[in-house]
Amino acid sequence: MHMFSKEKRFLGGHGIVGGQIGLGTGVAFAIQYQGEDLISVTMFGDGAARQGILHECFNMAMLWKLPVVYVCENNQYAMGTSVSRSSNVTEIYRLACAYDMPSERVDGMDVFAVYEAMEKAAQHARSGQGPYLLEVLTYRYRGHSMSDPAKYRTREEVEKYREKDPIARLQNYLYTHNLVTNEELDRLEEEVAAEVADAVAFAEASPYPDPAQLYQDVYVQPDYPFLRGW
Numbered sequence: 312m313h314m315f316s317k318e319k320r321f322l323g324g325h326g327i328v329g330g331q332i333g334l335g336t337g338v339a340f341a342i343q344y345q346g347e348d349l350i351s352v353t354m355f356g357d358g359a360a361r362q363g364i365l366h367e368c369f370n371m372a373m374l375w376k377l378p379v380v381y382v383c384e385n386n387q388y389a390m391g392t393s394v395s396r397s398s399n400v401t402e403i404y405r406l407a408c409a410y411d412m413p414s415e416r417v418d419g420m421d422v423f424a425v426y427e428a429m430e431k432a433a434q435h436a437r438s439g440q441g442p443y444l445l446e447v448l449t450y451r452y453r454g455h456s457m458s459d460p461a462k463y464r465t466r467e468e469v470e471k472y473r474e475k476d477p478i479a480r481l482q483n484y485l486y487t488h489n490l491v492t493n494e495e496l497d498r499l500e501e502e503v504a505a506e507v508a509d510a511v512a513f514a515e516a517s518p519y520p521d522p523a524q525l526y527q528d529v530y531v532q533p534d535y536p537f538l539r540g541w
């Protein structure tokens with residue numbers, strides 16, 4: 312949740328569920344206001360999709376034709392609450408209809424389908440036509456967090472989705488099309504595992520922040536320095 316990289320224009324995750332919809336829409340407004348050739352990709356979960364802020368943002372984004380692609384990662388559970396227990400409208404992409412915003416649902420377990428849908432949505436936002444909502448249907452294998460034993464679903468349900476795992480399917484595709492060898496795949500996995508282990512070691516060896524920083528940047532300075540150069 313707290314990963315953030317200004318250089319890579321990755322604005323992190325946010326503790327307030329749905330809050331990022333407002334922040335991502337604001338970034339899209341800043342892009343348009345400053346005349347930049349960029350788009351905002353604003354991601355949120357199926358649970359976040361039920362927050363009121365989504366409607367205010369969809370309305371403004373359509374009104375002002377903001378360059379934003381909203382990506383709802385529908386993994387079918389908000390913590391332990393299934394989509395069908397939280398709304399009668401379980402097809403989240405249809406929430407865009409009330410604002411005449413183009414939208415579609417895509418199979419999130421299919422890497423190529425997501426790539427194509429995202430390309431189309433991004434082109435739409437880049438061309439000045441305004442926002443687009445993509446609902447990416449996927450699944451969360453584990454509980455929401457370490458304190459969630461995920462007892463609200465069956466083992467069979469989880470297994471059913473594991474069989475469609477998008478990473479395993481892509482590996483299989485690359486392998487069967489002779490685009491990669493088993494050795495290359497193994498080496499890649501080792502490299503990624505080492506990179507993650509390094510990052511964990513770095514985090515654990517880093518000092519705690521000074522408590523005096525607690526109130527720093529709670530209110531942003533009026534010239535919004537973090538958006539300069541966008």
Ligand SMILES: Cc1ncc(C[n+]2csc(CCOP(=O)(O)OP(=O)(O)O)c2C)c(N)n1
Pocket residue numbers: 326327328329355356357358359360386388389390451455
């Ligand atoms: C405004 C707000 N309400 C409640 C919570 C507690 N909470 C944290 S995550 C979560 C569920 C979010 O569901 P979803 O967006 O589907 O994310 P997922 O569980 O799939 O990661 C809730 C209710 C919160 N962080 N913020």
Ligand SMILES: [Mg+2]
Pocket residue numbers: 356357358384385386387388389390
């Ligand atoms: Mg979810």
